[in-house]
Amino acid sequence: xxxxxxxxxxxxxxxxxxxxxxxxxxxxxxxxxxxxxxxxxxxxxxxxxxxxxxxxxxxxxxxxxxxxxxxxxxxxxxxxxxxxxxxxxxxxxxxxxxxxxxxxxxxxxxxxxxxxxxxxxxxxxxxxxxxxxxxxxxxxxxxxxxxxxxxxxxxxxxxxxxxxxxxxxxxxxxxxxxxxxxxxxxxxxxxxxxxxxxxxxxxxxxxxxxxxxxxxxxxxxxxxxxxxxxxxxxxxxxxxxxxx
Amino acid sequence: xxxxxxxxxxxxxxxxxxxxxxxxxxxxxxxxxxxxxxxxxxxxxxxxxxxxxxxxxxxxxxxxxxxxxxxxxxxxxxxxxxxxxxxxxxxxxxxxxxxxxxxxxxxxxxxxxxxxxxxxxxxxxxxxxxxxxxxxxxxxxxxxxxxxxxxxxxxxxxxxxxxxxxxxxxxxxxxxxxxxxxxxxxxxxxxxxxxxxxxxxxxxxxxxxxxxxxxxxxxxxxxxxxxxxxxxxxxxxxxxxxxxxxxxxxxxxxxxxxxxxxxxxxxxxxxxxxxxxxxxxxxxxxxxxxxxxxxxxxxxxxxxxxxxxxxxxxxxxxxxxxxxxxxxxxxxxxxxxxxxxxxxxxxxxxxxxxxxxxxxxxxxxxxxxxxxxxxxxxxxxxx
Numbered sequence: 001x002x003x004x005x006x007x008x009x010x011x012x013x014x015x016x017x018x019x020x021x022x023x024x025x026x027x028x029x030x031x032x033x034x035x036x037x038x039x040x041x042x043x044x045x046x047x048x049x050x051x052x053x054x055x056x057x058x059x060x061x062x063x064x065x066x067x068x069x070x071x072x073x074x075x076x077x078x079x080x081x082x083x084x085x086x087x088x089x090x091x092x093x094x095x096x097x098x099x100x101x102x103x104x105x106x107x108x109x110x111x112x113x114x115x116x117x118x119x120x121x122x123x124x125x126x127x128x129x130x131x132x133x134x135x136x137x138x139x140x141x142x143x144x145x146x147x148x149x150x151x152x153x154x155x156x157x158x159x160x161x162x163x164x165x166x167x168x169x170x171x172x173x174x175x176x177x178x179x180x181x182x183x184x185x186x187x188x189x190x191x192x193x194x195x196x197x198x199x200x201x202x203x204x205x206x207x208x209x210x211x212x213x214x215x216x217x218x219x220x221x222x223x224x225x226x227x228x229x230x231x232x233x234x235x236x237x238x239x240x241x242x243x244x
Numbered sequence: 245x246x247x248x249x250x251x252x253x254x255x256x257x258x259x260x261x262x263x264x265x266x267x268x269x270x271x272x273x274x275x276x277x278x279x280x281x282x283x284x285x286x287x288x289x290x291x292x293x294x295x296x297x298x299x300x301x302x303x304x305x306x307x308x309x310x311x312x313x314x315x316x317x318x319x320x321x322x323x324x325x326x327x328x329x330x331x332x333x334x335x336x337x338x339x340x341x342x343x344x345x346x347x348x349x350x351x352x353x354x355x356x357x358x359x360x361x362x363x364x365x366x367x368x369x370x371x372x373x374x375x376x377x378x379x380x381x382x383x384x385x386x387x388x389x390x391x392x393x394x395x396x397x398x399x400x401x402x403x404x405x406x407x408x409x410x411x412x413x414x415x416x417x418x419x420x421x422x423x424x425x426x427x428x429x430x431x432x433x434x435x436x437x438x439x440x441x442x443x444x445x446x447x448x449x450x451x452x453x454x455x456x457x458x459x460x461x462x463x464x465x466x467x468x469x470x471x472x473x474x475x476x477x478x479x480x481x482x483x484x485x486x487x488x489x490x491x492x493x494x495x496x497x498x499x500x501x502x503x504x505x506x507x508x509x510x511x512x513x514x515x516x517x518x519x520x521x522x523x524x525x526x527x528x529x530x531x532x533x534x535x536x537x538x539x540x541x542x543x544x545x546x547x548x549x550x551x552x553x554x555x556x557x558x559x560x561x562x563x564x565x566x567x568x569x570x571x572x573x574x575x576x577x578x579x580x581x582x583x584x585x586x587x588x589x590x591x592x593x594x595x596x597x598x599x600x601x602x603x604x605x606x607x608x609x610x611x612x613x614x615x616x617x618x619x620x621x622x623x624x625x626x627x
Binding site for chain 2: 063073080090095096098099101102104111112113116117119120121122124129132136139201
């Protein structure tokens with residue numbers, strides 16, 4: 001499979017000003033979903049048939065939002081004091097933030113896409129599973145796959161993993177080599193590590209590091225050993241690509 | 245093409261801790277839905293729920309409700325986890341109390357803990373209420389194309405918390421409590437008086453492998469999987485299109501994958517959650533898929549009996565569909581008394597119905613618009 005386009009979105013700040021139509025669609029969502037959809041927005045021109053592409057979304061590994069977590073704590077206190085539980089009301093916008101397939105659903109609506117799709121859950125290392133799912137979908141007859149995911153930022157709420165960076169990623173994979181294609185993914189290799197290794201769950205950061213490494217690599221065969229922190233804690237994963 | 249079969253089943257449900265307990269309850273037409281003490285104490289507008297009778301600490305409930313059916317399915321299949329991949333759904337993050345404080349329970353962390361002993365792949369599916377059906381379908385596809393020699397598939401959820409009960413009440417999706425109404429009758433799929441689903445917890449697992457390997461291992465062949473379809477509504481974040489177009493597309497793709505026409509089906513295990521909008525959309529889709537035979541194919545929903553275990557729903561349905569293939573019985577839709585004029589189909593009402601040995605279609609439709617359908621069939625002649 002060939003990479004047709006990639007995008008990494010690191011800053012929500014300029015979107016409202018520079019891409020108002022996109023912002024209108026995504027402003028209700030939590031940060032990881034906003035960033036993932038903003039990244040996809042940059043690669044849409046590279047998708048030949050957006051309504052028919054296979055969509056592979058990565059659920060935020062820490063779904064929700066600071067607002068929703070605050071509401072959850074308030075609700076929990078209210079459950080202990082039932083006189084308060086009944087009247088509690090919440091802006092329904094925030095309930096959307098709990099939904100792990102929100103990015104996929106929103107993108108399908110934006111693209112008018114009814115093709116088979118999948119959203120992979122928030123366990124560590126599912127980003128590489130997304131590439132494997134894309135490979136399988138292309139082998140089964142799909143011609144284009146869009147992988148998307150987003151991460152919350154470090155400190156966005158208590159318990160965020162240290163080093164977590166707010167960003168969104170989109171990758172368009174194709175069964176065909178277009179004139180602009182520079183990267184062919186040849187293999188996603190796995191073998192079991194002797195001992196479990198610490199991994200940090202995230203949807204987008206690992207893919208972003210791989211995309212950056214691809215951009216910096218010279219032409220020829222390029223094997224990318226996925227850093228243990230970006231893996232699933234069990235396998236050693238290597239992505240083998242041919243770069244033009 | 246590789247024939248793919250189910251060789252192990254496991255389930256925990258409000259009926260009990262085995263697949264057989266689930267099946268016995270469904271066939272008897274009983275409801276396992278009850279008033280949930282925590283909801284009543286908090287004076288929530290919702291009091292009904294489907295609770296698994298499993299006595300474990302709140303902080304390990306997510307792990308236990310995944311682990312239990314997986315272990316049972318592997319034991320029936322006679323398979324070690326290292327010899328299988330796993331495609332599994334754990335639903336949304338949830339909450340538990342530890343030392344008086346509210347702690348988040350990460351669905352991703354639960355998945356990682358439960359699947360660490362498995363071979364590859366280890367895929368976590370998160371397509372809302374379609375998750376487990378999609379997990380089973382993806383496993384079927386990987387086994388059929390020879391990419392995996394055996395795979396556990398299904399899902400588990402523990403979303404029966406006041407937070408989610410209230411959240412879904414705000415979305416007007418769950419059946420709110422009314423004075424004088426027995427909580428056991430709160431969810432009434434396809435009924436004229438339905439007013440929402442009932443939140444439930446539960447989990448179920450299937451072991452899926454090639455027929456040839458099942459025979460070689462001497463594993464029990466419980467049913468065959470012959471088709472999988474998936475689609476998206478691309479319509480709205482909270483509700484399905486009224487015409488059920490996405491659901492129809494999904495069911496049709498599964499039939500095409502199986503090489504079957506709609507009129508070849510023996511029964512349908514419907515998503516049937518009991519919501520005002522969802523049920524008629526699904527019925528519209530089923531009618532178009534079945535064509536002229538829409539009055540002649542028995543349709544059932546398990547959700548009146550066990551509630552809606554969200555990401556795990558499709559796995560419990562799959563267990564019921566496999567049991568229908570094995571026994572020739574379609575369980576009744578519990579609490580369905582008078583079908584809504586917009587929900588007319590050949591519903592199974594009152595008691596289980598015997599059918600011929602024909603394929604059974606099982607569908608799940610996720611909030612946000614992801615849809616999945618799997619088709620099971622009684623095992624045909626063995627080689």
